[in-house]
Amino acid sequence: MPKYCGVNHLAMVTGDMDSTIRFWRDLLGLRLVAGLGHPGYRHYFFEISPTDLLAFFEWPEAKPLPMRDHGYPVAGPIGFDHVSIGVETETDLWEVKDLLAAAGYDPSEVIHHGFIKSVYAFDPNGIPIEFSFSVPGADPRHTPAMADSAPSRICLEGPDPQPGHWPKPTPTPPSQRRDYPGEGKDVLEEDRNKWK
Structure with a gap:
């Protein structure tokens, strides 16, 4: 993998x-x-x-998204709910909350989810955002847990990738590996940098 x-x-x-x-x-x-x-x-x-x-x-x-609560189910085409950005300390979480409040972005209260503490808000585009502090000693990446009251059969196979469900890939030989130029190459051109 x-x-x-x-x-x-x-x-x-x-x-x-x-x-x-x-x-x-x-x-x-x-x-x-x-x-x-x-x-x-x-x-x-x-x-x-x-x-x-x-x-x-x-x-x-593009127009800003209509406001809706984070995690609130919707019908129809959708591929995104919210983005959560981690902060290093609980003090950082409170600082973000205070910054958002001072700027009029109406952040939520600090919500304690057990393994994270979070503040919720929206950016100027209506994008639902969350800022999260990982509670020390409660990181599910170290001790995975499934607390869903009705998990699917596939979910019950466990947290680790389960082999045998997809075709085995044929590796691309090094002699056939090539890449193609994209927009980002401009960032590397010294004469294009407007900050210099």
Whole structure:
């Protein structure tokens, strides 16, 4: 199995990159580390941690999401509920809550979920966001637990990947491995950097 090292980036959508920058960079303190674009298209990346990024596409016709409670079931097409960003300490969680409140973003109270404590809010795009502090000694990654009162048969197979359910892949030989240029190459071109 491949080894994963975090969420490289989660790509969201905004119709207003400037308000998105003001919220994520200037209010919450996430560094804006890369920006790609041309008229009608932008793709900007904010640093959450040394291994995780939050990205936004700016699509001029995009509108903010309608507000709905985090985790509230909806019908119809949907592929996303909310994003939770970890904070290092409980003090950091309270600091985020205070920042959001001072800026008029109406954060929730601190909710204690047993293994995490969380604050909920919405960004300027209506994206449901959560900030979570992992409770020391209660990380389910160390001791997985299933407390669903009616788990499925497949779920009951356990927390670890179960082999034999998918076809075995044929590895691509090194001689056939190639990649193709994408938009991000512009970030590496010194003469394109507007901050220098």
